[in-house]
Amino acid sequence: MARSPRAARKPSRPYHHGNLRRALLDEALATIGSDGVEGLTLREIGARVGVSRSALYRHFADKRALLAAVATEGFRTLRRELVAAWEAGGRGRAGFDAMGVAYVRFSVASPAHYRVMFGGFIDAKAGDADLDTEAAGAFQALVDALAALQRDGLVRGDDTLTMARFVWANVHGVAMLGIDGQLRQPGDGCGPGRAADVDALLRYAIERLHTGIDRDAARRS
Amino acid sequence: MARSPRAARKPSRPYHHGNLRRALLDEALATIGSDGVEGLTLREIGARVGVSRSALYRHFADKRALLAAVATEGFRTLRRELVAAWEAGGRGRAGFDAMGVAYVRFSVASPAHYRVMFGGFIDAKAGDADLDTEAAGAFQALVDALAALQRDGLVRGDDTLTMARFVWANVHGVAMLGIDGQLRQPGDGCGPGRAADVDALLRYAIERLHTGIDRDAARRS
DNA sequence: ACCTGAACACCGTTCAAGT
């Protein structure tokens, strides 16, 4: 975790906290995980870290900047897990499918974190450089995998970027429906859809992503 | 923007508003459309309608109940547009594809409204009866269309519910990526993805939804 | 340079009281 590039410059203790930015970010992540985005208040983050409520503004421009940092971390984690799944799966079709599983697994394991990344809390206009970089990096992992499948003749030779977006829309759609409780069955009771429902849909989605929904007799091309 | 259909009820100020619930809901819809969900405050809704800030609580339990009502209206509109597209398209494959276009069109035309419906602002635990009914109704339009295609032998005979969820995840994913600005090209400047980007992805998605991404040589079944 | 404490302008929600 300690990948701080220039944190070695920090003397032992400025005053209260060694690395307040990191501590605030960790606390925000924990709060979002337990209470959701709606439950996150800057005042409580500060209080939990043991610092004044205005100390945060020395490290983040405002609440949205903190959320953008949270989203950035999410994309970094997501990219790592996608690449890990791709490689562990042998960088072929099995690896590609494993990326889909890893993607949905991430969203189901951290729904609130996932929502910060995609829920429109940070507007695109803000143009956070780190966020854009990490988001693009996570997407690139998918593009790279798809390009490899194309090289091996396993998938169509369509425009890789458009194709990757389609695949992304697929897993993103499954993830959103899953964490939004839209997959609940009549007998499920309350709460979000059971993991079993999401898994079943995901398995089916991966199959159909490859072969489509048409009957073979009805195929056009 | 003055799209008030029957808002002839705005004159002086009688103590009892004609239909305050409807007026508050319309004002909330308009505010969400122009300022987004984040910009919606109960106080301003009341002020705009010309009523005390606590009058709202006679018609909605709290802010979330108001948002649930907004979402309910969204699902009702969505269902109408889906069914209209299906019927205008001839209740066949063309009509099915038209439903996908109508779905994404709705989300792009009213991104904030769409986000209220799917952004996790109203938790599933609340169990709003009207909301559940309308959401199920919109989904049922898709299930019905898919069942018709199955009867005509145009699509696979897989479990209709699972299949419908897969299709829903597809259009939902395209819609979310589109309104979230994730489809921006390097040259697009700021703001959400251009409608052209969303359209291009949607057209591709509908094609691949039918036939899948695998090369024919690589098909399994 | 980093943090505190008090202040400001907001917000959702409640409740006794008016009509």
Place this chain on the structure above:
DNA sequence: ACCTGAACACCGTTCAAGT
């Protein structure tokens, strides 16, 4: 039954002042 006005407990953010 429907609505008002004042009040309460919050919140994000700012800023002079401390260290």
